[in-house]
Amino acid sequence: MWLQIKCSRHEIVKGQTLKLRIRVIQRAAYLAMTQLHTISIQNFRNCQHASATLSSGLNLIIGDNAAGKTAIIEALWTLATGRSFRTAKTQYLIQHQQDSCTLYAEVHSSHSPKSHRLGLNKSLHKTTLRLNGETIKSQVAIAQQLPVQLLTPESHKLLEEGPKARRQFMDWGCFHQSPDFMPLWRNYQRGLKQRNHALKKHLPKAQVQLWDQTLVENALKIDHIRQDYLERLTPYLMTFCQTLMPEIKDEVVCQYRAGWPKNTEDLLALYQQNYEKESHLGHTQYGAHRADIRFKFAGQEAINTLSRGQQKLFVCALLLAQASLHEQVLNEPVIMLIDDLPAELDETHRIKLLELLQVLNIQHIITSTAESLIPILVPETTKIWNIQSGEMVVKPLSAL
Ligand SMILES: Nc1ncnc2c1ncn2[C@@H]1O[C@H](COP(=O)(O)OP(=O)(O)O)[C@@H](O)[C@H]1O
Ligand SMILES: [Mg+2]
Known part of the structure; x- marks a missing residue:
């Protein structure tokens, strides 16, 4: 399957006319890939234990208010960057009555034949990082393996x-x-x-x-x-x-x-x-x-x-x-985390954004309160979960 997008425009850079062409060519066999394959979240916010094997395209997490949707996005961001986007205090991340939270992900990359196993455990006074079974000192190696971007209803504050x-x-x-x-x-x-x-x-x-x-x-x-x-x-x-x-x-x-x-x-x-x-x-x-x-x-x-x-x-x-x-x-493509997409964009722009993510070959993890608000453009690379009290249950696509 070939899919092509071409956008051209002119831009003046240092007095020269530069023609920019973004040309994305997708072909199944040659796809560059960075993909969150499996994730596991323990004792993080209201999530006692959630694990999931993700799709390479759209991963949609549906749940009511306070179900734990933002907590999942926050957990993945915390694993990738070492810090939450909601709080600087670890005590708020660790589930009440627990001593620590543990986040884990297996990442597939086209640059390496093996997948990478990333882990982070946070207690009040200590953070332990693991990369492929070894304890490591710095977040840098994990951040390099997991290039994630984040869009939340707060993002316009940028x-x-x-x-x-x-x-x-x-x-x-x-x-x-x-x-x-x-x-x-x-x-x-x-x-x-x-x-x-x-x-x-x-x-x-x-x-x-x-x-x-x-x-x-x-x-x-x-x-x-x-x-x-x-x-x-x-x-x-x-x-x-x-x-x-x-x-x-x-x-x-x-x-x-x-x-x-x-x-x-x-x-x-x-x-x-x-x-x-x-x-x-x-x-x-x-x-x-x-x-x-x-x-x-x-x-x-x-x-x-x-x-x-x-x-x-x-x-x-x-x-x-x-x-x-x-x-x-x-x-290598990035991985995009989008919390509460319907709060961000109207329907026309939601479709535009989803099309662009698809064409740019970006794995995306999106939360929403209602399934009907997110158009499923490519069912073959879509997975849907229902989340309730921090527990993720995969929803068969046949139920779409
Ligand atoms: N440290 C914690 N331990 C247990 N529950 C928590 C903790 N922090 C927040 N919560 C609860 O987790 C729930 C999920 O919040 P959130 O992820 O913001 O939900 P959503 O995005 O689905 O609306 C809320 O009910 C919140 O009170
Ligand atoms: Mg939320």
Whole structure:
């Protein structure tokens, strides 16, 4: 079976006309694949034990309010990233009266003949990570095996709130595509923490400035990776904006902000000049930790010109752009978690999004309160579960 989508448009990058063509060709035998194959969730929120073998396409989890739908999405996100999107406190994740929660997944990848077994156990004071039966120290290896993206009814906050969510969005891509990014970011964070500590405690100037060189070196490299990532992402974003919101004729512009004033020629000198002010503030004012992206249409910030519905579509376009670039660079699709899809999009756009996910070969795990709200486009790669009090029961497709 061949299935093709072609979208073309023009974009000016550094004064050149670049013709972008997103061309997705699906052919059963040559599919690049990253797939959550089996999952198991224990003592997480209201879910005492749920396990499932997932489909490579649409996985639909249906349940009433408080059945545990978001908990399943949250569990998968927590396994992939080490943190929840609802709380920073482990105590809320662990089921009441239990000491720990355990999350497990088997991931199939076309890059490796064997599947990967990922595990995470969280108790109040300890997190244990396992990869293929071995205990590992860092979340990085798990995150690399499980490139998941998340869309929730809160996702439009990416535009609304402070720059942290937009940095996380950008850094997701940098992390997966640039092996250097994570060590640079860690070094930067370490330096920043020390420098902020020295500033806050009013330690001697030399102890603050001890960290300036490290910060500057890492910040400039991080900046370079981020700029490059956004430059490559923008044409995809334009295409998906046009696909999802054809009514908007203006092209989206991504304005990247490094985290220090635009005209800065010497970041080290800036730190030195700014010392008195920072010493007063008690923290480092400029750097990679202050980066941001502004999305604009016709010179206006997206948050000010798009309707709430369009803001949600814009976030979908951002994720799809990121997913497509990821596929292009790493030759593996991402996995998309979508909580409460009907709360996100109207029917026309739900169908559009589901078609795009299908064509982009993205395994998707979607929750909804009602089955009738989610169109089943490809029954062969669809699985449906009913969830009640955190317990998942698969529903035979013949019952559709
Ligand atoms: N730590 C916990 N232990 C037990 N139950 C919990 C815990 N945290 C939340 N819950 C309960 O889990 C249920 C499922 O919540 P949620 O996943 O948000 O449901 P849904 O998304 O289906 O509406 C809620 O009834 C909530 O009170
Ligand atoms: Mg929910």
